[in-house]
Each structure stands twice: as C-alpha cells, then as structure tokens.
Amino acid sequence: MSTDQRTFRRTVLDLGDAVLRPWDRALDLPGGTVPALVAAAADPVIAHWNPLGTADPPAAESYLDRCDTAWTEGRTGAFAITDAADGTLCGNVALFWRDREDGLAMIGYWLLPAARGRGLATRATVAVARWGVETAAARRLELAHAVGNDASCHVAERAGFRYEGTLRASYRHPGREYNDEHLHARLAGDAW
Template identity: 75%
Template structure:
C-alpha cells in the first residue's frame, strides 16, 4: 500500500461477472438484460413465498423493481455493494441473487446474503455462489471478515452457511425486523480472509 493509499481505497467493489460454469453471477443494474425482461423477473421473484418469508425483496411492482435496480447501480458505482444476479449460463434465466456489502468498509467488514427461486433450490447453487462471492470479495476488495446472518428458523440457510465455510458464532437476539414488524433472533456465521479455503 502506497503512502497515499488507504485501506478504504482498496476496499471497493468493482462490477464483474463470475463464471461458475453452469451458472453466471452477473451484476444487477439497469444494464442487466434477462430473458423476458429484468423488471418482470424481479417482480416475480418478489412474489416467491420463501423469498418473501426469509429475505423480502423490495420489488413487488415495476416501479419498485426499477428502484431496486437503481440502488444496485448506485452500490456498484460507489463500490459499497456488490449485488449479483445468479443466472443460468445456458439460457440466461434468473435463478437467484447473492450480494456482498460493506458494513464497515475501512475495517474490511462485510456481510453476504442470498436468495434462490424455487426452481434453483436443492442444487447447491446458493453454496457455490456464496463461496465464489466470498473469494472474490477477499481477493479483489481486501475483505477481512465476512458475516452471514439468517433467521434462527431458516434451517436451509444455516446449511448453506456451514457448507460455504461460515462457522456458527452465536445468536443475535431480536436483531432482524420482519416485514410484519416482529423482531426475530438470527444466527451469526462468519468467515475470515485467513480461514482455510473451501472447496
């Protein structure tokens, strides 16, 4: 690091496409072109019962979906949020989402989250996408610690966290507010840049 470069200068997310073979992680934003349209794909995902339950997507109508894409573009532009659409490499259809965002950029602390459409579940895609984005965040943006939190009742997400190399660290009491207004406990998992690589 040069005398004028700070840790925050290095800790910036730059748009990239991550190729996992049968799956591509592509930056969300206005430029993303999904079969049938990106806005309709987002509104359909927002209506998915499991996504609405565990990780509500604020894209219930076209205006909200467009606002979501604008927020993604802003996150990429300022380097604070890396939101990827998980797409089928063969036909480009939307499978889900994985995102990495800084919670303390100067300290290298980030958090990762994901959701999958019903047709993509049970295939290991969330695990593979989480591992790929974590590696990318460590190697390209100098992430030091990446946290993963999920509702204590979300067993599927807990399995993804463990398989992705994020050990369980504890329970955060009343840490997340559901759309119904109730606060719920979350499991905290985390991974350090110095942890042994997964897979």
C-alpha cells in the same frame, strides 16, 4: 487500508452452470429484468425469509437504481445468479460493507424454486466471498439468517461460514416483529 482499495468493482463470475452478473440497469434477463424481480418477490419462501421489496415494477426499477448506485460507489457487490445455458434468473447473492475501513462485510443470498437443492447458493456464496477477499481485501465476512431458516443455515455451513451464536431480536423486516438470527462468519485467512 483505504476505502479505494476496499471497493467492489463490477465483474462477472462464472460457476460453469451459472453466471453471476451485476444487478444494475445494464442487466438484461430473458423476459425482462423488472418482471423477473417482481416474480422473485412473489415467491412465498423468498417473501417469508428475505422480502425483496420488488413486488411491482416501480419498486423493481428502484431496486435496480439502488444496485447501480451501490456498484458505482463500490460499497455493494450485488449479483444476479443466472443460468449459464439460457440466462434466466436463478437467484441473488450480494456482499456489502458493514465497516469498510475495518474490512467487515456481510453476505446474503436467495434462490428461486427451480434453482434450489443443487448447491447453487453455496457455490455462489463461496465465489462472491472469495472475490470480496481477493479483490477488495475483505478480512471478515459475516452471514446472518433468521432462526428457523434451516436451508440458509445449511448453505452457511457448507460455504465455510462457522456458526458464532444467536443474535437476539437483531433484525426486523418492515411491518414485522424483530427476529433472532444466527450469526455465521469466515475470515479471509480461513481455508477455502
């Protein structure tokens, strides 16, 4: 399959109580997109498990530029999870190609404190995974999280990503030691 067929194209996904909207320069969150990203980076849970690198306005602007470019190139589908009623930021879910020609993609997510505990990360992960399979022919979707991040492990399992093993010393956030990660995956043909 050609990389043209394996292209993530900007779209909006409606979950009812939440809307997944592309992270890019056009995204306009209440109170401002840049301040929302800076605030998300300051959340202790996000900072511990998934440091955003958006701790100040220039870094947040750079993040939006990278998302915009990745969408334009079709290599990453990064979505802001927003509240359907008021448009405020709830979190993020992103799908990116690890091996585009082979159809291998990786998914990740984070939620702000007010959005946690209601199944939103699971529903957003399933919606974006299904979108990647149906619109860009992803054949295998992987999800990796740090060992010890039990909340992320539960999301992976509820979203149908089977546990496949532990990757030893597989990932390092800047300035930290390497972490072991759990690898979960689902195939395009798995039951949804």
